[in-house]
Amino acid sequence: MKQIIRMVLAGICLGLVLLLVQKGLHIEEAVFMKWYWLAAPGIIAAAVLVHVLYHYSYQKKMRALAALLEEGSTDAYIEGVQSLLASAKSNSLKQVLKLNLSAGYCEKRQFEAALSILEELSEEPLHGVIKMIHRLNLCVCYFYMSQNDKALSLYRESEKTFAPYRGSSSYGGNLAVLDMLAAIAKGDYFGAKKLLEHAKSTWNTKRLAAEYADLEKLIVKKTAG
Numbered sequence: 001m002k003q004i005i006r007m008v009l010a011g012i013c014l015g016l017v018l019l020l021v022q023k024g025l026h027i028e029e030a031v032f033m034k035w036y037w038l039a040a041p042g043i044i045a046a047a048v049l050v051h052v053l054y055h056y057s058y059q060k061k062m063r064a065l066a067a068l069l070e071e072g073s074t075d076a077y078i079e080g081v082q083s084l085l086a087s088a089k090s091n092s093l094k095q096v097l098k099l100n101l102s103a104g105y106c107e108k109r110q111f112e113a114a115l116s117i118l119e120e121l122s123e124e125p126l127h128g129v130i131k132m133i134h135r136l137n138l139c140v141c142y143f144y145m146s147q148n149d150k151a152l153s154l155y156r157e158s159e160k161t162f163a164p165y166r167g168s169s170s171y172g173g174n175l176a177v178l179d180m181l182a183a184i185a186k187g188d189y190f191g192a193k194k195l196l197e198h199a200k201s202t203w204n205t206k207r208l209a210a211e212y213a214d215l216e217k218l219i220v221k222k223t224a225g
Contacts (some may be wrong), residue, residue, distance in 0.1 A: 062100060069107060070207055078104040095121060095130055102137050106144075107207070115141045132161050132171070136178055143181040155182050173203025177211050184215075189223050 061084060069077040081104060085097040098117050105114035118138045126134050135158040142151030155178070162178075165171040176199035183192035196219070200212055 062097075065100075069104060070205065072206070074104055074107050078108070091124075092130075095124065095126065099130065099133050099137065102141075106137060106140060109144070111141045111144050115145065129165070129171075132158075132165055135161055136171070136174060139178055140181065143178075143185060148185040152182060152185060169203070173199060173205065173208045176203060177208070177215065180215050184218060184222065189219050192219050 061080075065077050065080040065084075068074075068080065078101065081097055081101045085094060085101065088094050088097055098121055102114040102117045105111070105117070114137065118134060118141060121134055122138070135154060139151050139155050139158070142148070142154065162175055166175050168175075176195060180192045180195045180199070183189070183195060192215070196212060196215060199208070
């Protein structure tokens with residue numbers, strides 16, 4: 001929405017500048033408007049293209065960094081995301097990069113650093129998949145930092161936000177991990193074990209396999225105690 005507002009404002013400013021040019025050069029209004037309407041679509045298309053290419057360049061770089069995270073090169077991933085964040089101009093892009101950075105800190109088990117970023121983002125309006133990822137990461141941080149009351153409250157509150165993504169190949173496994181953490185926090189170790197078995201057979205990546213192994217150890221420890 002902010003990007004659209006900025007483009008509209010830029011269009012208004014451009015219109016005012018062109019109006020001053022028309023008056024300053026004493027161009028007949030009919031002639032001026034004819035060329036204005038011929039040029040306007042091209043100007044708008046160029047502005048949209050620049051916007052799309054700007055975001056695409058960051059998405060391409062982020063995909064390359066995501067591969068590093070999947071390979072276990074967490075430090076290189078964090079350094080790369082920080083570099084992109086330092087140069088990003090768009091607020092929506094900064095939100096995405098901050099979420100990606102929090103994921104890197106979570107991967108390193110530096111939950112305090114991740115939580116600091118996520119709680120700062122809580123003050124901003126978030127929508128769609130960005131809102132879902134934010135709440136997912138925030139819940140995970142709360143659980144791992146033993147702030148179970150906060151975690152469970154946000155987890156219940158976010159049920160409708162999570163629901164559309166539970167079967168997703170991209171996010172289903174991460175939400176399954178969150179479901180397990182919630183079950184463990186509630187003392188439902190049998191339920192957590194069932195969720196773990198289902199997750200293992202449904203979402204299988206190197207990163208998720210490491211999460212599953214940690215959760216399996218935690219469930220065994222809880223049930224043994």
